[in-house]
Each structure stands twice: as structure tokens, then as C-alpha cells.
Amino acid sequence: MENSVILKIEHIYKNFGGILALNGVSFSVEANSITGLIGPNGSGKSTLFNVISGFYRKDSGEIYFRGEKIEGLEPCNIAMLGIGRTFQISEAPEKTTVLENLLLAPKRQCGEGVFNVFLNPLRIRREHEQHLNNALGILELIQLTDLKNEYAENLSGGQKKLLSLGRILMSEPQLLLLDEPTAGVNPTLVKDLMVAIRNLRDQKGITILLVEHNMRVISEICERVIVLDFGQKIAEGTPEEIQSNEAVLEAYLSGSSKRGLFREDT
Amino acid sequence: MGLVNFLVYLAIMMGIYGILSLSLNLQYGFTGLANFGHVAFFCLGAYTSTRLVLVFKMPFIIGLLGAMVIAGLFGYVISIPTANLKEDYWAIATLAAAEVVRIFFLNEDWVVGGGPYQGGSFGIGGIPQPLRSLFSAYTYPFFYLAVVLVCLLATYVIINALTQSPFGRVIKSIRSGDNLPQALGKDVRAFRMKVMAIGGTFGGLAGCLWAHYHGFISPNQFLPLETFIVWAMVIVGGKANNKGAIVGAVVIMVFYNSTRFLKDYIPIEEVTLASLRMVVIGVLIVIAMIFMKEGLIKEKKTVY
Numbered sequence: 001m002e003n004s005v006i007l008k009i010e011h012i013y014k015n016f017g018g019i020l021a022l023n024g025v026s027f028s029v030e031a032n033s034i035t036g037l038i039g040p041n042g043s044g045k046s047t048l049f050n051v052i053s054g055f056y057r058k059d060s061g062e063i064y065f066r067g068e069k070i071e072g073l074e075p076c077n078i079a080m081l082g083i084g085r086t087f088q089i090s091e092a093p094e095k096t097t098v099l100e101n102l103l104l105a106p107k108r109q110c111g112e113g114v115f116n117v118f119l120n121p122l123r124i125r126r127e128h129e130q131h132l133n134n135a136l137g138i139l140e141l142i143q144l145t146d147l148k149n150e151y152a153e154n155l156s157g158g159q160k161k162l163l164s165l166g167r168i169l170m171s172e173p174q175l176l177l178l179d180e181p182t183a184g185v186n187p188t189l190v191k192d193l194m195v196a197i198r199n200l201r202d203q204k205g206i207t208i209l210l211v212e213h214n215m216r217v218i219s220e221i222c223e224r225v226i227v228l229d230f231g232q233k234i235a236e237g238t239p240e241e242i243q244s245n246e247a248v249l250e251a252y253l254s255g256s257s258k259r260g261l262f263r264e265d266t
Numbered sequence: 267m268g269l270v271n272f273l274v275y276l277a278i279m280m281g282i283y284g285i286l287s288l289s290l291n292l293q294y295g296f297t298g299l300a301n302f303g304h305v306a307f308f309c310l311g312a313y314t315s316t317r318l319v320l321v322f323k324m325p326f327i328i329g330l331l332g333a334m335v336i337a338g339l340f341g342y343v344i345s346i347p348t349a350n351l352k353e354d355y356w357a358i359a360t361l362a363a364a365e366v367v368r369i370f371f372l373n374e375d376w377v378v379g380g381g382p383y384q385g386g387s388f389g390i391g392g393i394p395q396p397l398r399s400l401f402s403a404y405t406y407p408f409f410y411l412a413v414v415l416v417c418l419l420a421t422y423v424i425i426n427a428l429t430q431s432p433f434g435r436v437i438k439s440i441r442s443g444d445n446l447p448q449a450l451g452k453d454v455r456a457f458r459m460k461v462m463a464i465g466g467t468f469g470g471l472a473g474c475l476w477a478h479y480h481g482f483i484s485p486n487q488f489l490p491l492e493t494f495i496v497w498a499m500v501i502v503g504g505k506a507n508n509k510g511a512i513v514g515a516v517v518i519m520v521f522y523n524s525t526r527f528l529k530d531y532i533p534i535e536e537v538t539l540a541s542l543r544m545v546v547i548g549v550l551i552v553i554a555m556i557f558m559k560e561g562l563i564k565e566k567k568t569v570y
Contacts, residue, residue, distance in 0.1 A: 053449065079451035087449070093442040095506065095565055096435070103570075104435045105450050111432030112452075114460055118424075124431065132570060149569045171450050 005064075006031040006175055006207045007052070007083075012061035014047055014231075021047040023231035024061070029175070034201055034208045036218040036239070039228035040252055045211045046088055048228070049177050053085045054078040065175065080107060084173025088180055088211075090160035092152035099148040101163055102135040103128075105170035134170060141196050142166040143189065158185040162193070169200070176200070178210040182217055190214070194221050219243070227251070274407040276523055278479060281414035282472050284515040285421045287499040288508060289468035292425050294497075295505030295565075296434065297461045298441035300357040303344075303364030304496050307337040307466045309488035311473025313371055313378065316393050316483060321379045326396035326478065333474035334467045340367075341466025345459040361490060372485040389484025393477050414475055418512070421468050426508045428464070430568070437461055438506070491544070495522070498547050502554045504561025513562050521546050 007029040014022040022044045029035050037045050050056040052063060054075040063070045065081055073081075092101065109131075110116050111124040139145040142162040147155065152163055165181055181197070182190045198221050200206045212218050218225060219239040227235040227242060229251040235242055242248055286308060293299040314336040315329035324332075348359045371377060375385030384390055401409050428434055436457055439447045444454045477483045495518060503514020525543045528534060534542075554561060 055445070055448070074453070074455075075445075075448040076451050076453045079449055085449050087445065091443065091446040093439040093446060095567075096438055097567060097569070099570055100435060100438075100568055103432070104439055104447075107451050109432040112436055114428065114433060114464065117427055117431040117433055128432075149567070151567070167450070 004031045005029065006066055007209070008062075008064040009048075009052070010062045010064075012048070012051060012063070013059045014044075014051055014056060015059050020231050022051065022058070022061075025228065025231065025233055026061075027226050027233055027236060029207060029209050030224075031207050032201060032205055033224060034197065034210070034222050036222035036225040037209060037211045037228065038213070038215075038218060038225060038242075043228040043251075044231040045228055046179060047231075049085060049179055049211065052078075053083060053177060079171070079173075082174035083177065084168040084171050084175070085177040086161075086164040086168055086179050086181065088183075090157070090164040092155065092160055092163065094151075094153050096152055097149050098139070098144055098152050098155070098163060099132075099135060101152050101167050102138060102170050103131050105167045106131050106134075107171055131170070138166045138169055141169075143192070156184075158189070161185055162189070165193075165196075173206060175207045175209065178208060178212075180211055180213065182212065182214050190217065197221055271407065274411055276519060278407065278411050278414050279523075280516050280519045281411070281418045282475050282479070283496065283499060283519055284418050284512045285468055285472040285475070286496045287503065287511040287515040288418075288421050288425050289465040289472070290496050291500045291503075291505060291508065291511040292429065292437075292468075293461055293465040295500055295507070295511070296429055296441070297437040297458065298353065299458060299461060300353050301360045301462075301465070302357040302490070302493055302497075303360035303362070303367075304465070304469055305488050305490065305492040306344075306360075306364035306367040307341060307469025308473040308476065308492065309364070309367050309371065309485075310337045310340055310466075311470030312477035312483045312488070313473075314470065315474035316378055316390060316477050319478070320390070320393055326394070329478070330471065330474045333470040335470075337470025337473065338463045338467035341462035341464075341469075342459055345462040349455045349458045361493075364488075364490060364493065368485050368488050371488075387485065389482055389486075391482040393481045393483065395478055395481060410479055414479075417471055417475060421471065422508060422512065425464075425468070429506075429508065433457075495547060498551050500561075502550055502558075502561055504563040504565065506565040507561070507563045510561050510563035510565075517562070518547060518550065521550060 005028045010026050012022050012025045025048060039045050047056065051058045054073055065083060070078060110120055110127055116124065139148055142165060144159060144162060152160065155163060161181060161184055165178070168176065182193055185193060194217055197208060201208055222239055225237065225239050225242045226233060227248050234247045234251055235245045237245070286304065290301060290304045293301045311333035315333040318324045318332045319326060319329040344360070344363045348356055351359060372387055378385045378390040395406070397409065398406060436447060436452050440454055440457060447454050499514035499518045500511055502517055504510025522543050525539055525546060529539055
């Protein structure tokens with residue numbers, strides 16, 4: 001299974017009223033890999049995530065997940081196929097606790113059916129115990145155990161990021177799209193988070209595609225890196241190859257953001 | 267005796283409105299659906315049961331179940347075109363749907379049998395009261411109160427079970443926007459439709475109880491104003507709290523009926539008095555908005 005492709009993207013175009021956000025992007029993600037998606041601000045990374053997860057409709061192009069074409073599906077259907085995603089700005093529903101957020105995520109819960117609530121109480125209780133157990137394990141991982149009964153809206157930005165990672169893990173995706181998982185997270189926790197992300201792949205076999213601005217995270221955990229600029233793929237390779245790629249340096253240095261690619265901070 | 271009668275009447279109204287308030291709370295409080303047309307379910311329930319019992323001579327229980335089924339179906343059907351609308355558009359669409367229902371009954375006399383001075387704007391009287399012959403005129407309201415309270419309890423138990431289940435967790439997550447539940451694989455549209463159907467079902471139940479209690483219904487009892495009285499109950503009682511919804515119904519009903527006693531103390535005309543009750547409700551909403559944003563009973567935190 002080492003080389004099988006889990007996600008294949010072909011010639012994706014997406015236009016926002018004249019601005020070409022995605023200009024024919026194509027690439028593949030191998031199963032069981034950790035792939036980084038980088039690029040200057042406005043290069044189309046988040047748009048691409050939104051297209052893959054169905055929140056935006058693509059203008060043209062094809063997306064294949066495990067060999068099957070994804071076409072015209074609602075975001076919830078795509079999530080059910082096994083593509084999980086987090087958002088750049090973490091969402092947390094109001095008046096729901098951290099633990100409730102985690103318990104919300106598992107798919108196909110018996111108790112989500114109106115009639116099951118009255119007809120299958122035992123099965124719902126059994127599932128609940130099981131989900132609660134998983135949730136407590138995930139709380140340990142994201143270090144939010146002490147805050148489990150706190151309303152999620154009261155968490156800090158970084159904690160919300162962690163919560164959104166924990167929440168999507170509860171839904172047991174096969175492919176995980178992480179939009180800046182370490183942004184706003186305390187640096188010591190970033191290390192734990194990197195270990196955790198690697199463990200997800202090693203132990204649970206989850207394929208990970210992540211957008212990240214922190215190059216240290218990228219070079220430490222990603223096997224492959226894909227670079228976008230102006231809605232096009234400009235480079236692909238190992239982190240080392242990318243760091244010395246002319247086109248990449250050009251994109252970052254001449255781009256409007258003018259930010260350094262390889263700074264050691266954050 | 268007059269006072270006891272009045273109190274029993276008040277309790278019956280509290281029970282019926284409590285059912286309405288619980289069902290609106292499921293839609294607005296828990297799911298965030300700004301349903302401005304809740305009276306449509308009330309109206310449909312009243313007319314369906316009247317049709318079944320008065321015209322088709324069916325037993326009361328069939329009228330009650332029929333009212334729930336028809337109103338629930340209506341909730342499901344109106345959410346087909348509207349389920350993807352955002353909150354304010356949803357409010358407008360439901361408000362319009364309720365007016366459509368009312369105007370339908372205003373124009374279609376045949377629904378309740380037809381005949382001279384019957385149906386349409388004349389309304390329809392003589393709606394039979396269940397098991398009326400077994401009770402005296404004095405004891406019957408007590409029996410009816412018991413029926414209403416049983417229905418209220420059943421509504422509370424069912425809606426409470428739903429809101430505390432995984433189903434309840436999903437609808438609470440929809441309240442703050444579709445993106446997150448969508449990304450977790452929850453079919454937001456389907457959940458909204460289910461909530462509209464469930465809320466509609468219980469709205470229909472309340473309508474049936476109302477029709478058979480008063481024995482007379484007419485379209486002008488189902489003006490949009492009724493919806494807003496129920497809204498006041500949810501806002502004052504505490505949204506997303508089922509006990510709050512019932513408390514809200516009790517409080518609003520007390521204030522709503524309190525103005526009738528004012529004429530003993532203040533020289534005021536009956537007509538003015540009727541409008542005054544709306545002012546009282548309005549003031550209560552404003553007070554709740556300023557001093558108790560979350561209502562009398564706050565939303566409960568779920569702790570495991």
C-alpha cells in the first residue's frame with residue numbers, strides 16, 4: 001500500500017468573480033503519507049481545501065478519493081466518505097462544552113436518529129460509553145482534559161485549534177485536511193502536536209494533508225511538500241528539495257507578502 | 267366559583283401554550299431556526315382535528331393524532347424549499363407560510379363542512395368536547411385540564427429526551443452555523459427538516475387541544491400575533507431550556523390575562539385594555555432582553 005494514491009486532484013479551476021483562485025492545480029497524495037501544502041498568502045491553499053471538502057464548487061477539474069471520483073457532493077457527504085477537515089479559523093458552537101464538541105463528531109451515531117432515541121436507548125448508551133472513552137483519550141492528547149466541561153467558546157485561539165483537531169479525530173477520517181493546525185498554539189505544545197500528528201499516521205494510518213506556515217513543522221513531519229502560488233502548483237518534492245527550489249524562493253520573496261520562508265521563529 | 271373557573275381556564279391556556287412554547291424552543295432555542303410562523307401548526311392542528319371530529323365524526327383521539335400528523339407533515343414540507351435559507355430569510359418564509367395557511371382557511375369554507383354562516387371568516391362552532399357527557403359543566407374543565415397536562419408532560423418528556431440525545435447535540439451545533447456540522451458529516455438540511463417536522467407535530471397537538479376546548483375556531487384566532495406571544499414565552503422563559511419554555515408560558519399567560527383585572531382599579535375602556543395586554547408582553551420582552559438575556563432559566567450545561 002506504500003505507493004497507492006488516496007487523493008488525486010486534476011486540473012482544478014476556481015474563479016471568484018474574475019480572480020482565478022485555483023488555476024489548474026494537479027497533484028496526488030499518497031496513502032499513509034504526511035504531505036505539506038505551502039504557499040504565500042492568497043496562493044489558494046484554503047480555497048483548495050474548501051474545494052476538496054465540498055464547501056466551494058469547483059469550476060472544472062476532477063477530484064478522486066480512493067480511486068472514486070467526487071462529483072457534486074455536499075460537504076457532509078464528502079465528510080462521510082472519510083475526508084475530515086479543520087478550519088483556518090476554528091469554529092466552536094456556542095454553549096457546548098469541550099467534551100460535547102468531541103462527542104458530536106463520531107459518524108453514524110445511533111442516537112442521531114429521532115426514533116432511535118426512544119427505540120434504542122441501550123445501544124445509544126453503549127455507544128456513548130465508547131465515545132466518552134475515546135474522547136477522554138483524545139483530551140489527553142490535546143491537553144484539554146482539565147477544560148473538558150468548559151464552554152468551547154471560552155477557550156483561547158490555540159486551544160480552539162487543538163479542540164478542532166481533537167474533534168475531527170473523533171470522526172475517524174481516512175484523509176485529514178488540516179488548515180494551519182499549529183497557528184496560535186503555544187510553542188511547547190507545537191512539539192507535542194507534531195508528535196501527535198505523526199502518531200496519527202503511524203498508529204491509525206490516517207493520511208494527512210496540511211496547510212502550514214511554520215516551516216519547522218513542515219520540514220520535521222512532512223515527507224512531501226507541495227507549493228502553490230497564484231493558484232498553480234509551482235513545485236513538489238521533499239522538504240529539502242523545496243528549500244532550495246528557485247521557483248519557490250522566487251514566489252516567496254517576490255510575493256506581496258514578502259515574508260521569509262525559512263525563518264526559525266513561531 | 268368564578269375565580270376557580272378562571273384559574274382552571276388559565277391553567278389550560280398555560281398548558282396549551284406550554285406545548286407551543288416547547289416546540290418553538292426546539293426549533294429556535296436549540297436549532298436556531300427563527301420560525302416566525304409557528305401559529306401555522308397551531309392553526310392546522312385546530313382545523314384538522316375539527317374536520318376529522320366534527321365533519322367525519324371520528325373519535326377525539328383520531329382528531330388529535332390527525333392534527334399532529336398533518337401539522338408535522340406541513341413542517342416537513344415547508345422546510346423542503348426553505349431548509350437552506352439563512353436565519354432572517356427563514357423567518358420571512360415561515361411568516362409567509364403561516365399567513366398562507368390562515369388565508370386558506372379564511373377562504374375555503376368547505377374544509378369544516380360548509381353550510382350557511384359556517385367556515386371561512388365565520389369560523390366554525392360546535393366542535394365536540396371529548397367525553398363531555400361523562401362530566402358536569404362544573405367538573406368538565408378539570409378533566410380537560412388533566413388531558414392538557416398529560417399532553418404537556420408527554421411533549422416535555424419527548425422533547426427533553428431528544429435534546430439530551432446525540433440528536434440534540436447535532437441540532438445545537440447547527441445553531442452557530444452550518445460549516446462545522448457539515449465538516450463532521452452531519453446532514454444539516456435533513457436535521458433542520460426533522461426539527462421542523464417535530465416542532466410542527468407538537469404545534470398541531472396544541473391546536474387540537476385549543477379547538478376542542480373552546481368549541482369554536484376562526485381564522486382570526488391564528489394571526490401572526492399568536493406566534494409572537496409564543497416567542498415571548500421562549501425569550502422570557504429561557505431559550506434552549508425545556509423547563510424555561512414552560513415557565514415562560516406560565517409567566518406570559520399570567521401577564522397576558524392580568525390586564526383584565528385592571529378595569530376594576532383604573533377607569534379604562536375594554537378595547538384599550540385588549541391592546542394593553544400586547545404592550546405588557548412587549549415590555550416583558552424588552553425587560554428580558556436587557557436584564558436577563560438568557561431568560562428566567564438559563565440553558566443548562568451538559569456535564570459528563
